[in-house]
Amino acid sequence: QVQLVESGGGLVQAGGSLRLSCAASGRTFSTYTGAWFRQAPGKEREFVAAISRSGSSYYADSVKGRFTISRDNAKNTVVLQMNSLKPEDTAVYYCAADRWGAGRRGIYDYDYWGQGTQVTISS
Numbered sequence: 001q002v003q004l005v006e007s008g009g010g011l012v013q014a015g016g017s018l019r020l021s022c023a024a025s026g027r028t029f030s031t032y033t034g035a036w037f038r039q040a041p042g043k044e045r046e047f048v049a050a051i052s053r054s055g056s057s058y059y060a061d062s063v064k065g066r067f068t069i070s071r072d073n074a075k076n077t078v079v080l081q082m083n084s085l086k087p088e089d090t091a092v093y094y095c096a097a098d099r100w101g102a103g104r105r106g107i108y109d110y111d112y113w114g115q116g117t118q119v120t121i122s123s
Contacts, residue, residue: 002026002112004095009117014087018119020080022095033098034071034078035110038091045094047105049080058103087123092116
């Protein structure tokens with residue numbers, strides 16, 4: 001069993017930065033792929049970024065070059081550094097864990113989810 005808790009959301013102006021953190025419980029989290037998804041009002045939840053147990057990273061085209069995902073297995077955390085933020089990045093951001101895959105992008109591929117953290121970008 002893995003429990004995920006996100007933090008770091010907030011309100012920033014366009015062009016600014018935010019750093020989201022996902023703290024995971026469970027000794028086996030280092031064997032999971034960690035990922036971030038987001039869901040804007042009225043839209044489906046979408047893939048943002050993932051990092052495999054070996055450290056390979058994957059990004060949605062919409063965030064490539066602006067967002068960076070990283071992990072610290074000793075601390076059981078996955079971090080999403082978001083730079084050059086745009087109003088269209090506004091969403092609830094969710095942390096997720098995938099026991100079997102690496103870089104998968106479907107919501108049904110992930111076994112565990114956090115409660116989400118709100119990110120709002122003002123223009």
